[in-house]
Amino acid sequence: MPVKDYIRERFFPHIWCSGCGHGIILNNMLRAVEELDMDKSDIVMVSGIGCSARISGYVDFHTLHTLHGRALAFATGVKMSQPKLKLMVPMGDGDALAIGGNHFIHAARRNIDMTAIVMNNRIYGMTGGQFSPLSGYGTLATTAPYSNIDHNFDVVALAQAAGASFVARTTTFHARQITDLIKQAIEHRGFSVIEILSQCPTYFSRKNNMGGQIEMMEWYKNNTTRIGSKAKQENPQLIERGIFVQRDMPEYCDEYDKVIEAAQK
Amino acid sequence: MERLRIVFSGSGGQGVITAAIILGEAAVLHNGLNAVQSQSYGPEARGGATRADIIISDSTIYFPKANQPNLLVCLTQESYVKYNPAIRPGGMLLTDSRYVTVQKKVDARQWELPMYETIMDKIKNPIVLNICMLGAVVALTEVVEPESVLKVLADRIPPAFLDINNQAFELGMDLMKA
Amino acid sequence: MPDLVKFIQGNQVVVEAALYAGLDFYAGYPITPSTEITEHMATRLPQIGGKFLQMEDEISSICAIIGASLTGHKVLTATSGPGYSLMQEGLGYAIMAEIPCVIVNVQRGGPSTGLPTGPSQGDVSQARHGTHGDHAIIVMTASNHQDIFEITVEAFNLAETYRTPVILLFDEVVGHMREKIILPEKGKLPLVERLRTSVKKGVDYHPYLPREDGRLPMSDFGSEHRYNVTGLAHDMWGFPTSNPGVVHGLMHHLVDKINNRVYTIEKHKEYYLEDARTILISYGASARSALHVVESRRRRGERLGLLELQTLWPFPFGMIREKCENARYVVVVEMNMGQILEPVKMSLPPDKVFLINRVDGVFITPTDIRNMLRIIHGKGV
Numbered sequence: 001m002p003v004k005d006y007i008r009e010r011f012f013p014h015i016w017c018s019g020c021g022h023g024i025i026l027n028n029m030l031r032a033v034e035e036l037d038m039d040k041s042d043i044v045m046v047s048g049i050g051c052s053a054r055i056s057g058y059v060d061f062h063t064l065h066t067l068h069g070r071a072l073a074f075a076t077g078v079k080m081s082q083p084k085l086k087l088m089v090p091m092g093d094g095d096a097l098a099i100g101g102n103h104f105i106h107a108a109r110r111n112i113d114m115t116a117i118v119m120n121n122r123i124y125g126m127t128g129g130q131f132s133p134l135s136g137y138g139t140l141a142t143t144a145p146y147s148n149i150d151h152n153f154d155v156v157a158l159a160q161a162a163g164a165s166f167v168a169r170t171t172t173f174h175a176r177q178i179t180d181l182i183k184q185a186i187e188h189r190g191f192s193v194i195e196i197l198s199q200c201p202t203y204f205s206r207k208n209n210m211g212g213q214i215e216m217m218e219w220y221k222n223n224t225t226r227i228g229s230k231a232k233q234e235n236p237q238l239i240e241r242g243i244f245v246q247r248d249m250p251e252y253c254d255e256y257d258k259v260i261e262a263a264q265k
Numbered sequence: 266m267e268r269l270r271i272v273f274s275g276s277g278g279q280g281v282i283t284a285a286i287i288l289g290e291a292a293v294l295h296n297g298l299n300a301v302q303s304q305s306y307g308p309e310a311r312g313g314a315t316r317a318d319i320i321i322s323d324s325t326i327y328f329p330k331a332n333q334p335n336l337l338v339c340l341t342q343e344s345y346v347k348y349n350p351a352i353r354p355g356g357m358l359l360t361d362s363r364y365v366t367v368q369k370k371v372d373a374r375q376w377e378l379p380m381y382e383t384i385m386d387k388i389k390n391p392i393v394l395n396i397c398m399l400g401a402v403v404a405l406t407e408v409v410e411p412e413s414v415l416k417v418l419a420d421r422i423p424p425a426f427l428d429i430n431n432q433a434f435e436l437g438m439d440l441m442k443a
Numbered sequence: 444m445p446d447l448v449k450f451i452q453g454n455q456v457v458v459e460a461a462l463y464a465g466l467d468f469y470a471g472y473p474i475t476p477s478t479e480i481t482e483h484m485a486t487r488l489p490q491i492g493g494k495f496l497q498m499e500d501e502i503s504s505i506c507a508i509i510g511a512s513l514t515g516h517k518v519l520t521a522t523s524g525p526g527y528s529l530m531q532e533g534l535g536y537a538i539m540a541e542i543p544c545v546i547v548n549v550q551r552g553g554p555s556t557g558l559p560t561g562p563s564q565g566d567v568s569q570a571r572h573g574t575h576g577d578h579a580i581i582v583m584t585a586s587n588h589q590d591i592f593e594i595t596v597e598a599f600n601l602a603e604t605y606r607t608p609v610i611l612l613f614d615e616v617v618g619h620m621r622e623k624i625i626l627p628e629k630g631k632l633p634l635v636e637r638l639r640t641s642v643k644k645g646v647d648y649h650p651y652l653p654r655e656d657g658r659l660p661m662s663d664f665g666s667e668h669r670y671n672v673t674g675l676a677h678d679m680w681g682f683p684t685s686n687p688g689v690v691h692g693l694m695h696h697l698v699d700k701i702n703n704r705v706y707t708i709e710k711h712k713e714y715y716l717e718d719a720r721t722i723l724i725s726y727g728a729s730a731r732s733a734l735h736v737v738e739s740r741r742r743r744g745e746r747l748g749l750l751e752l753q754t755l756w757p758f759p760f761g762m763i764r765e766k767c768e769n770a771r772y773v774v775v776v777e778m779n780m781g782q783i784l785e786p787v788k789m790s791l792p793p794d795k796v797f798l799i800n801r802v803d804g805v806f807i808t809p810t811d812i813r814n815m816l817r818i819i820h821g822k823g824v
Contacts, residue, residue, distance in 0.1 A: 073503035077510025
């Protein structure tokens, strides 16, 4: 199907800045849905608040644009009440891990079947460039004008420790890997997390002298590597890409079916 | 009938609230009466002073607390000290003779029964002290039929513990009648 | 049917009433004095094939029930003061996105953690004004178990009729108290089911375009109409807009659908109002003490009456004016510092309106009311 069949043309143009990485994520998310031949009416996309969260308005699925940080909590209600639906939950880094951090670890702990996508641009873009829990020590932001003293989360380690049964990472430079990972995450039964590094040329790179979108994407190319690659052994500073966790664990809705069975005995 | 306002008091874990619920169920489900039961307790799950109020009447009950009980039951000294001044003048006071040392100041008819000692002697399990107390209360007030309480016990108590509960109830009735 | 007679806590009555109304999804977080609702839901829902979720906090609890309501289910969450404060964000979302849901607040003493096991009616104003922005809200209460059952069922009916959250404001006294209730047989109380759109697949569905009667037919997530739901100001498709004309229409729709229907929504009970020289206005547990006084004073020939409110918001100004017109004294009895006193004073000449209250975590007694009435009547204590 052409891409037009997956989007709501009525609501374009989108609000993202030129050069923003989020459009690449939208594009490859739709490719994943098409390649899996999914019925659009089986998909519910739930998002929170922020630049990233606007993604739900543009796609022709059932879409729920919620409150800042609460997307996973809304999604949990949708999924539990109607387990046949496929849940996709794109979130920004502040959305998922600052205000939504508690919901993030608890959704992972339950291992409820949904695909959480952390669109990580390391900044609060919509409010104009404040540091997020993924900005990292030493970065600059409007609320860290003298250099940030907050350390960042490692999304992969956090998701793994919280109990997510599928955890992966890639970047907007590695567009095909986005499609591939989203496909695998959707097909995985359980809570899946994909962190996608996505450039914010308007705020993060400008504040931190990282150039425009092209330089940012080159940075992703030069500073990331496949999990366990030779390059990683030689240069431990490189950020790994790929699937970190993929394990079979009891899924929450399936487990609740057992509760119903026990209660009805 | 005259409206009966009862307070069961003791320490958390002694089952005074359960005893009040059982009495209320007996009155409402098996004797066609109205009953309202409420409780107050501190943050402790065990220990502390616990109180269960129950009002039984053949007419509608609006105010649900037994602020001036006709019958006060105390299973600990602490609850006796705390609640005995509230007793309705001319009311009834029932205490456990092992746990409570009664000062003869209140204007009430008083019964000091060796409920704990009897239970430990005959059943050897303190868990049914509350049911023994309930037996004494039913024998004293005749507010419900003893059979109504036995029916509630049969519905609520796991089969393995039903016998000792029934036995404790009979022991309480006998202590009061003696 | 003798097995329909129960001797249970008010909190358990809420659960049975919700199931009667068709509830099959609950999410909550334990908090005194509402915890028994969460516990009974955990036991009862899987028995009927429904879903129970214990969430990580009250914020996620209200979010989860909103999500479940969108797939076509009747939903509820229950909490108490501190948890209800956390729910204000989600409550505003449900108002803005017009999601049917029922929220129970079994009140305790506040502010903050306050008095977890002490009775209070201190959340009446918060229930009206708690979430930010202009909005209308339906808030109901009851004073005895039979009424709790009927009002809870009514809350679900109103939530579906007006596509709105409905707040049930109970209190520690009725929540924890056990008394006799006769559970209504199936079919005895009318139930309002979800109004679903008749728009066919492939035809443009406008989820936020009200019909002429103000109602908005819904379409379940997962069925053929795919649309957007948002907490932002939105147009008839549910897409964000800042068009002033559209926003103006939305705001008036949200408020008018409730505030213009006070007489349809409003419920109350009357006791001896016809010739009453003094009318007590009360609600929830306080109304039990008030009714105790009214019944006992009537036996002595005193012209005392009770107007028991069951709908607190939208406030029935007109009804109060009409019922209290001929009374010399109107006395509000409540366990707060005058949260219903205020709108009553707005309804009547303020110099005939008085307050009898208690805010010390102790249930207001008939003696309290009798003593204060003597002072109001100029008779001394």
